[in-house]
Amino acid sequence: xxxxxxxxxxxxxxxxxxxxxxxxxxxxxxxxxxxxxxxxxxxxxxxxxxxxxxxxxxxxxxxxxxxxxxxxxxxxxxxxxxxxxxxxxxxxxxxxxxxxxxxxxxxxxxxxxxxxxxxxxxxxxxxxxxxxxxxxxxxxxxxxxxxxxxxxxxxxxxxxxxxxxxxxxxxxxxxxxxxxxxxxxxxxxxxxxxxxxxxxxxxxxxxxxxxxxxxxxxxxxxxxxxxxxxxxxxxxxxxxxxxxxxxxxxxxxxxxxxxxxxxxxxxxxxxxxxxxxxxxxxxxxxxxxxxxxxxxxxxxxxxxxxxxxxxxxxxxxxxx
Amino acid sequence: xxxxxxxxxxxxxxxxxxxxxxxxxxxxxxxxxxxxxxxxxxxxxxxxxxxxxxxxxxxxxxxxxxxxxxxxxxxxxxxxxxxxxxxxxxxxxxxxxxxxxxxxxxxxxxxxxxxxxxxxxxxxxxxxxxxxxxxxxxxxxxxxxxxxxxxxxxxxxxxxxxxxxxxxxxxxxxxxxxxxxxxxxxxxxxxxxxxxxxxxxxxxxxxxxxxxxxxxxxxxxxxxxxxxxxxxxxxxxxxxxxxxxxxxxxxxxxxxxxxxxxxxxxxxxxxxxxxxxxxxxxxxxxxxxxxxxxxxxxxxxxxxxxxxxxxxxxxxxxxx
Numbered sequence: 001x002x003x004x005x006x007x008x009x010x011x012x013x014x015x016x017x018x019x020x021x022x023x024x025x026x027x028x029x030x031x032x033x034x035x036x037x038x039x040x041x042x043x044x045x046x047x048x049x050x051x052x053x054x055x056x057x058x059x060x061x062x063x064x065x066x067x068x069x070x071x072x073x074x075x076x077x078x079x080x081x082x083x084x085x086x087x088x089x090x091x092x093x094x095x096x097x098x099x100x101x102x103x104x105x106x107x108x109x110x111x112x113x114x115x116x117x118x119x120x121x122x123x124x125x126x127x128x129x130x131x132x133x134x135x136x137x138x139x140x141x142x143x144x145x146x147x148x149x150x151x152x153x154x155x156x157x158x159x160x161x162x163x164x165x166x167x168x169x170x171x172x173x174x175x176x177x178x179x180x181x182x183x184x185x186x187x188x189x190x191x192x193x194x195x196x197x198x199x200x201x202x203x204x205x206x207x208x209x210x211x212x213x214x215x216x217x218x219x220x221x222x223x224x225x226x227x228x229x230x231x232x233x234x235x236x237x238x239x240x241x242x243x244x245x246x247x248x249x250x251x252x253x254x255x256x257x258x259x260x261x262x263x264x265x266x267x268x269x270x271x272x273x274x275x276x277x278x279x280x281x282x283x284x285x286x287x288x289x290x291x292x293x294x295x296x297x298x299x300x301x302x303x304x305x306x307x308x309x310x311x312x313x314x315x316x317x318x319x320x
Numbered sequence: 321x322x323x324x325x326x327x328x329x330x331x332x333x334x335x336x337x338x339x340x341x342x343x344x345x346x347x348x349x350x351x352x353x354x355x356x357x358x359x360x361x362x363x364x365x366x367x368x369x370x371x372x373x374x375x376x377x378x379x380x381x382x383x384x385x386x387x388x389x390x391x392x393x394x395x396x397x398x399x400x401x402x403x404x405x406x407x408x409x410x411x412x413x414x415x416x417x418x419x420x421x422x423x424x425x426x427x428x429x430x431x432x433x434x435x436x437x438x439x440x441x442x443x444x445x446x447x448x449x450x451x452x453x454x455x456x457x458x459x460x461x462x463x464x465x466x467x468x469x470x471x472x473x474x475x476x477x478x479x480x481x482x483x484x485x486x487x488x489x490x491x492x493x494x495x496x497x498x499x500x501x502x503x504x505x506x507x508x509x510x511x512x513x514x515x516x517x518x519x520x521x522x523x524x525x526x527x528x529x530x531x532x533x534x535x536x537x538x539x540x541x542x543x544x545x546x547x548x549x550x551x552x553x554x555x556x557x558x559x560x561x562x563x564x565x566x567x568x569x570x571x572x573x574x575x576x577x578x579x580x581x582x583x584x585x586x587x588x589x590x591x592x593x594x595x596x597x598x599x600x601x602x603x604x605x606x607x608x609x610x611x612x613x614x615x616x617x618x619x620x621x622x623x624x625x626x627x628x629x630x631x632x633x634x635x636x637x638x639x640x
Contacts, residue, residue: 033627040625129626267619267626272607274630279599282637287592299587305360306449306587307353310594317602317637 003034010138015111018138022113025130036130039137044263046079046141047250048132050161052186055148057167058193061233062242063146067110069243070142077109079140081131083124083147083157111140126277128157129270142246159186160266162259163249165242167191168207170199187226189245195230195238204228222256224249286313323354330458335431338458342433345450356450359457364583366399366461367570368452370481372506375468377487378513381553382562383466387430389563390462397429399460401451403444403467403477431460446597448477449590462566479506480586482579483569485562487511488527490519507546509565515550515558524548542576544569606633 003024009017021039024031051066053059060082067078113135115127128145135143147158158164166187192203207228227245231238253259286292295313298304304312311318323344329337341359344351371386373379380402387398433455435447448465455463467478478484486507512523527548547565551558573579606612615633618624624632631638 033625036625036627040619041622044622264616264620268607268616270626271616271619271629271633272603274626275603275607275633276596276600278630278634278638279603280596282634283592283595283599287588287595296584296588296591299360299591300584302361302364305353305356306590306594307356309591310598313591313595314598314602318598 003031004038007035007038007138010134018111018134019113021134021138022131025134026115026127028126032130035134039133043133043136046076046132046136046143047163047246048136048161048266049142049144049246050158050164050186051144051146051167052148052155052158052164053167053191053193054169057169058233059146059148059167062165062167062191062193062231062239063144065233065236065239066243066246067112067144069239070144070246071109073243073247074109074141076139076141077111079132079135079143080110080112081128081135081143081145082112082114083128083145111135125157125273126270129160129266129273155186156269160262160269162253162262163188163246165189165191165246167193168203169194170197170203188224188249189242190226190228191231191238191242192228193231193233196232200230204230222252222258224252224258283314323351324358327355327358327458330454338431338454339433341454341458342435342451345454346435346447348446352450355454359453363453363456366396366452366456366463367483367566368456368481368586369462369464369566370478370484370506371464371466371487372468372475372478372484373487373511373513374489377489378553379466379468379487382485382487382511382513382551382559383464385553385556385559386563386566387432387464389559390464390566391429393563393567394429394461396459396461397431399452399455399463400430400432401448401455401463401465402432402434403448403465431455445477445593446590449586449593475506476589480582480589482573482582483508483566485509485511485566487513488523489514490517490523508544508569509562510546510548511551511558511562512548513551513553516552520550524550542572542578544572544578603634 003021006017006020010021021035024035026032049066051059051063063080063082067080070078113131115124115131132143132145145158145161147155158166164186166189168190170192190207192200192207194200211226229238229242229245231242233239253262287296292313295304295309299306299309323341326337326340330341341355344355346352369386371379371383383400383402387400390398433451435444435451452463452465465478465481467475478486484506486509488510490512510527512520512527514520531546549558549562549565551562553559570579573582607616612633615624615629619626619629
C-alpha cells in the first residue's frame with residue numbers, strides 16, 4: 001500500500017497503520033523520507049513531553065501513569081515513545097520495564113511504541129523526531145518520550161522536548177554530581193520517585209540547593225524554576241500533581257513565547273542530525289574509494305597518522 | 321614546553337609528562353594532532369586489551385587485578401585507560417569504581433588514566449585510540465581499556481582491541497539477550513565474575529550454549545573459541561588464569577596473522593572517526609551559513625521537512 005494511503009488509515013485511527021508508519025520511520029530510507037514529507041506540514045500542535053532518569057528510577061511506571069492521567073484530560077489520545085536501549089548488557093532489564101509499563105496503560109486511546117537503540121545512536125537521534133512527528137500528525141496529544149538517561153544522545157532527546165521531566169530517586173546522589181552532569185539545563189520538572197523511601201527529603205533538598213546555585217536569571221528573559229515533585233509511581237501518588245505541573249509548564253511556554261524557541265531548537269537538532277547522516281555516507285564512500293584505501297594503507301604502515309589521512313581525504317571539501 | 325620535549329620526558333618515564341600528553345589528546349585540536357604525529361610512527365607493538373561489561377559487574381576490580389598480574393609478567397609497565405561515563409545519572413557510581421580500582425593497583429609501573437565521556441561520544445571514539453597510541457609509544461605494554469558496556473560506542477571501543485574481555489555476572493541474563501546484543505562478535509574471552517554467587521554455573525552454561533549456537537566456523541579461517549573463566553575479583557581468584565588466557569589469545573593472534581586484521585580494523589575505525597569529525601565541522605558551518613538558516617526557517621514554517629532541507633544544503637557535495 002502506498003505511504004499516503006497508510007497515512008490516511010492511521011489518521012482515521014487504524015493502529016496497525018500507525019505502527020507501520022513508525023516502522024518506516026525507524027528504517028529510514030526513501031519510505032521513511034516519504035512519511036516525513038507527509039507528516040511534517042500538518043504536525044506541530046502536540047505537546048511533546050520528555051522523561052529521563054537513571055535505570056531503575058521507575059521511569060516506565062511514571063510514564064504509564066502519566067499517560068493515564070493525560071488521557072483523562074485529553075480527547076486526542078496519548079502517544080508514548082519509549083527508547084529501549086537494547087544495550088549489549090542491560091537489554092534484559094529494559095524488557096522488564098516494558099512489561100511494567102504495559103500493565104499500567106490500559107486505555108484504548110494510548111499508543112505505546114518501543115524503539116530500539118541498537119545500531120548507531122545517530123540512528124536514534126533521527127528516528128525519534130520522526131516518530132514524534134508522526135504521532136503528532138495523526139492526532140496524538142501529548143506525545144511522551146521516555147529515555148534512559150545514561151548517554152548524551154538519550155539526554156539530548158529528552159532535553160529537546162517542550163517539557164522535560166527528570167526522575168531521580170532517594171540516595172541518587174548529591175548536587176555536585178547532578179550539576180556536573182548538566183541536568184539543571186534540561187530539567188523543567190524534577191520528580192523524586194520512591195518518595196516513601198528514606199532519603200527522599202534529602203534528595204529534594206539537594207535538588208533545591210542545586211537549583212539555587214544554578215539560578216542566574218536573565219532579567220530580560222522569562223524564567224521558570226523547575227518544581228520538584230514527590231511521587232510513588234507504584235501506587236500512583238503524586239502523579240496528578242505531576243500532570244498539573246506539565247500542563248502549567250505548557251501554559252508558561254505558550255504565554256512567554258518560549259515554545260517557539262524550543263521548537264526551533266528541536267528543528268535545528270533534527271536538521272543537523274540529517275546533515276550528519278548525509279555527510280557520514282559521503283565519508284564512508286570516500287573512505288572506500290581508491291584514494292581512501294591508499295591513505296588507510298599509509299596509516300597502517302605508520303607513514304601517516306589517521307588525522308592527517310582524514311584531512312588529506314577531505315582536502316577538496318574542506319577548502320570549499 | 322613544546323610537544324616533542326614533553327614526549328621525550330614521557331618516554332624517559334616522567335609520569336607527569338605522560339599525563340600532559342594524554343590531556344592534549346583528550347582536548348584534541350592542533351596539539352592533540354601533534355601528539356598523534358609524534359606517537360603514531362613508533363607505536364604499534366603493545367598488546368591492547370579491551371574489557372567491557374555491565375555497570376556493577378566488577379570491571380574495575382578485574383582491571384586492577386589484571387594490571388597487577390600483567391605487571392608481574394612485564395618489564396614495560398601496564399597502561400590502563402578507564403572510560404568514565406560521567407553520565408548525567410551514573411556519574412557518582414562510577415566515581416566509586418575509580419576508587420576501587422586505585423586500591424588494587426599499587427605497582428609503580430602501572431599508569432592509570434580515567435577519561436570522561438561527557439560531551440560527544442564521537443569525542444570518546446577519537447580520544448581513546450589516541451590515548452592507546454601514546455601509552456604504546458612511550459612503552460607501556462599491555463594497554464588495558466576498560467569501558468562500561470552500556471552504549472554502542474563503548475562496546476565498539478572495547479571491541480576494537482586486540483583481545484576483548486566481556487565480563488558478566490550470575491543472573492545476568494540468558495543467551496537470547498546476549499546474542500541479540502552482539503556480544504558473541506566482540507568477546508574473545510568471557511569472564512563470569514562473582515563466581516561464588518548462586519547462578520554462576522547457569523551463567524556459564526548459558527554462555528557455552530550461546531557460543532555453540534553462534535559457532536559457524538569458516539573452514540578457511542583460523543577460529544578461536546572464547547574461553548569462559550570464573551573469577552571472584554574481590555579476592556583475586558581466577559585472575560591468573562584470566563591473564564594466561566589473554567597471553568594465549570595474543571599468541572594465537574600473532575601465529576594466525578589475525579593480529580594484522582585487528583589492527584587494520586582499528587586504524588579504519590579511527591580514520592573514519594576523524595573523517596566524521598571533519599565532516600561534522602563542515603556540516604555545522606554550512607548549517608550556520610545564510611543558506612542554512614534560510615532552510616531552517618523553511619523547516620520551522622513547515623514548508624520543508626528536515627530531511628529535504630539537509631539534502632538541499634549539501635546538494636553540491638552529494639553530487640561530487
